[in-house]
Amino acid sequence: xxxxxxxxxxxxxxxxxxxxxxxxxxxxxxxxxxxxxxxxxxxxxxxxxxxxxxxxxxxxxxxxxxxxxxxxxxxxxxxxxxxxxxxxxxxxxxxxxxxxxxxxxxxxxxxxxxxxxxxxxxxxxxxxxxxxxxxxxxxxxxxxxxxxxxxxxxxxxxxxxxxxxxxxxxxxxxxxxxxxxxxxxxxxxxxxxxxxxxxxxxxxxxxxxxxxxxxxxxxxxxxxxxxxxxxxxxxxxxxxxxxxxxxxxxxxxxxxxxxxxxxxxxxxxxxxxxxxxxxxxxxxxxxxxxxxxxxxxxxxxxxxxxxxx
Amino acid sequence: xxxxxxxxxxxxxxxxxxxxxxxxxxxxxxxxxxxxxxxxxxxxxxxxxxxxxxxxxxxxxxxxxxxxxxxxxxxxxxxxxxxxxxxxxxxxxxxxxxxxxxxxxxxxxxxxxxxxxxxxxxxxxxxxxxxxxxxxxxxxxxxxxxxxxxxxxxxxxxxxxxxxxxxxxxxxxxxxxxxxxxxxxxxxxxxxxxxxxxxxxxxxxxxxxxxxxxxxxxxxxxxxxxxxxxxxxxxxxxxxxxxxxxxxxx
Ligand SMILES: Cc1cc2nc3c(=O)[nH]c(=O)nc-3n(C[C@H](O)[C@H](O)[C@H](O)COP(=O)(O)OP(=O)(O)OC[C@H]3O[C@@H](n4cnc5c(N)ncnc54)[C@H](O)[C@@H]3O)c2cc1C
Ligand SMILES: Nc1ncnc2c1ncn2[C@@H]1O[C@H](COP(=O)(O)O)[C@@H](O)[C@H]1O
Numbered sequence: 001x002x003x004x005x006x007x008x009x010x011x012x013x014x015x016x017x018x019x020x021x022x023x024x025x026x027x028x029x030x031x032x033x034x035x036x037x038x039x040x041x042x043x044x045x046x047x048x049x050x051x052x053x054x055x056x057x058x059x060x061x062x063x064x065x066x067x068x069x070x071x072x073x074x075x076x077x078x079x080x081x082x083x084x085x086x087x088x089x090x091x092x093x094x095x096x097x098x099x100x101x102x103x104x105x106x107x108x109x110x111x112x113x114x115x116x117x118x119x120x121x122x123x124x125x126x127x128x129x130x131x132x133x134x135x136x137x138x139x140x141x142x143x144x145x146x147x148x149x150x151x152x153x154x155x156x157x158x159x160x161x162x163x164x165x166x167x168x169x170x171x172x173x174x175x176x177x178x179x180x181x182x183x184x185x186x187x188x189x190x191x192x193x194x195x196x197x198x199x200x201x202x203x204x205x206x207x208x209x210x211x212x213x214x215x216x217x218x219x220x221x222x223x224x225x226x227x228x229x230x231x232x233x234x235x236x237x238x239x240x241x242x243x244x245x246x247x248x249x250x251x252x253x254x255x256x257x258x259x260x261x262x263x264x265x266x267x268x269x270x271x272x273x274x275x276x277x278x279x280x281x282x283x284x285x286x287x288x289x290x291x292x293x294x295x296x297x298x299x300x301x302x303x304x305x306x307x308x309x
Numbered sequence: 310x311x312x313x314x315x316x317x318x319x320x321x322x323x324x325x326x327x328x329x330x331x332x333x334x335x336x337x338x339x340x341x342x343x344x345x346x347x348x349x350x351x352x353x354x355x356x357x358x359x360x361x362x363x364x365x366x367x368x369x370x371x372x373x374x375x376x377x378x379x380x381x382x383x384x385x386x387x388x389x390x391x392x393x394x395x396x397x398x399x400x401x402x403x404x405x406x407x408x409x410x411x412x413x414x415x416x417x418x419x420x421x422x423x424x425x426x427x428x429x430x431x432x433x434x435x436x437x438x439x440x441x442x443x444x445x446x447x448x449x450x451x452x453x454x455x456x457x458x459x460x461x462x463x464x465x466x467x468x469x470x471x472x473x474x475x476x477x478x479x480x481x482x483x484x485x486x487x488x489x490x491x492x493x494x495x496x497x498x499x500x501x502x503x504x505x506x507x508x509x510x511x512x513x514x515x516x517x518x519x520x521x522x523x524x525x526x527x528x529x530x531x532x533x534x535x536x537x538x539x540x541x542x543x544x545x546x547x548x549x550x551x552x553x554x555x556x557x558x559x
Contacts, residue, residue: 101442135526136525174478177477275535
C-alpha cells in the first residue's frame with residue numbers, strides 16, 4: 001500500500017497545494033510518492049524530492065506534458081496506478097479536471113474535496129456547499145481522491161530526501177490541443193495559500209473602486225478576493241472568485257467588504273480563523289459569521305482602515 | 310451536429326439545507342427542487358448553438374426517479390427538442406451516472422455532450438470528466454466560452470490561474486462554468502409546447518449498464534456552527550480588536 005500524489009505546479013515551481021496534499025497522504029499511509037508531469041520541470045521534481053515525508057518522485061518530463069492535458073495525464077497515471085492503494089491530487093482546477101478521468105479509467109469512484117482522513121478507507125467531505133458534512137467509506141481497490149487543501153496543514157518543503165525516477169513512456173492524445181492561456185499576473189500572495197485576504201463584492205460598485213482594497217491589502221500583505229457578483233459584473237477576473245464554485249480559502253484573517261454573505265460565498269471562506277465584515281446593511285447575513293462586524297459605508301471605512309493599519 | 314445535454318434535479322440553490330436529526334442525509338421532504346444551475350447553463354448553450362444553426366438537435370437526459378421528468382420538461386421548455394429519462398434511484402454515484410450517460414451518448418451518436426461542471430448537492434465536479442474518459446473523448450471542463458468550427462470546439466476554460474483555451478475535436482465533452490451564458494426564462498407558450506415534446510423512458514438494464522457503488526455514506530452531519538461575533542462601532546475599534554484581541558494584525 002502506497003499513496004501517489006499528482007503534483008500541482010506550473011513547470012517552474014511546485015505549488016503549496018501539493019504540500020497540504022502530502023499531509024493528507026501521510027494520514028493514510030507512510031509511503032508517499034509524488035508524480036510530476038510537465039515539461040522542463042526538473043526544478044519541480046527537485047522541490048518534490050525535498051518535501052518531508054515523500055519517499056519517491058516519479059517524473060514525466062516531456063514537451064507533450066507542458067499543459068498537463070487531462071487526456072494524457074490521466075492515462076499516464078493509470079499506467080503507474082497498479083502499485084498504489086490511493087491516488088490523490090489537490091482539489092485545484094487541474095486536480096478536478098484530471099482525477100475523475102483516472103477514476104473512470106480504473107472503474108472506481110472518485111471522492112472530491114476530502115477535508116479529513118478518518119481511516120485509510122473512510123473520509124470526510126463537505127456537500128451542499130458545506131452545509132452538510134458527509135463521512136464516506138470506500139471499498140474500491142484504489143481510492144481516487146481530491147484533497148481540499150484548507151483541511152490539512154502544509155507538509156514541510158524541506159527535509160525530505162526522496163529518490164527520483166523518470167517515466168519515459170509518452171502519451172499524446174491528438175484530440176485535444178492547447179491554444180493559449182491568460183494567466184493573471186500579480187505580486188500578491190496566491191489566494192488559496194494567503195494568510196490574509198481582503199475580498200470585495202458587488203458593493204464595491206466598479207472595477208476602479210477595487211483599487212481601494214489595494215492599500216489595505218498592501219499593508220496586510222494580503223491577497224485580493226471577490227464574490228461572484230463582483231466577478232460577474234466584470235469588476236475583477238474570475239480567478240479571484242471565492243465560494244462554492246470558486247476557490248476555497250482558510251486564511252487567518254478574511255475581510256469581506258461589500259459582500260452580503262450568500263451561502264455560496266460562505267462555502268468558500270467560513271473556515272477562516274477570523275472573519276471581518278464591512279457592510280452598510282446591518283441585516284446582511286455575512287454578520288452572522290463575522291467575528292467582527294462593522295456597519296459602515298465602505299467608501300468611508302476602507303480608506304480609514306488603510307490609514308489606521 | 311447533435312448535442313446531448315445532461316440535467317440533474319437538485320435542491321433549489323436558495324433553500325437553506327437541513328441535515329436530518331438522525332444524521333443519515335439531508336432532509337429533502339417538502340423542499341423546493343430545481344434544475345441544477347450549471348445544467349441550466351448547459352441547456353442554454355446547446356439551444357443557442359441550435360439557434361445559430363450549428364446544431365441539428367438538442368436531446369436532454371436525466372438519470373433519476375420519475376420526478377426528474379419535471380426537470381426534463383423544464384429543459385424542453387427552454388428549447389431542447391427531445392428528452393430521455395434513465396429511470397433509476399436518485400443519488401447514484403457519479404461513475405454509474407457517467408456510464409449511463411456515456412451509453413446514451415453512444416446510442417444517440419451525439420457529437421457534443423454538455424454537462425454542468427458541478428452538482429450543487431453532491432458538489433462532486435466529476436461526471437463530465439468520467440463520461441469523457443469512458444468514451445475516450447476529449448474534454449473541456451469549466452467552460453466560459455464555446456466556439457464550434459469545422460468539427461472542432463474551441464473552448465475557454467476557467468482555471469485557478471486565469472483562463473485557458475483548448476481546441477478539442479468532436480465528439481467531445483464540455484462542462485459549463487457560471488459565466489458561459491445567462492440562461493433564459495421559459496415562456497408560458499414554450500412551457501405548454503414542452504408538454505407535447507417527446508420524453509422517452511429507459512432503464513439501466515435496457516442500456517446494459519450495471520449500477521452500483523463501493524462507496525457508502527456512513528453519516529451526514531451539520532457543519533460546526535460559526536458563532537457570529539461582535540459588532541464594532543468604528544474602524545479604530547476594529548483595528549484595536551484585530552491587533553490586541555484576535556492578534557491577527559501586528
Ligand atoms: C450555482 C451558484 C454558484 C454560486 N457560486 C458562488 C461562489 O462560488 N462565490 C460567490 O461569491 N457567489 C456564488 N454564487 C452567487 C451568490 O448566490 C450571490 O449572488 C453572490 O455571492 C452575491 O455577491 P455579493 O455579496 O457581492 O453581492 P450582493 O448580494 O449584491 O451584496 C452586496 C452587498 O454590498 C453591500 N453594500 C453595497 N454598497 C455598499 C457600501 N457602499 N458600503 C458597504 N456595503 C455596501 C450591500 O449591503 C450588500 O450586502 C453562486 C450562485 C449560484 C446560483
Ligand atoms: N443524475 C444525473 N442525471 C443527469 N445528469 C447528471 C446527473 N448527475 C450528474 N449529472 C451531470 O453531471 C454534472 C456534474 O455533476 P457532478 O459530477 O455530480 O458534480 C451535472 O451538472 C449534470 O450535468
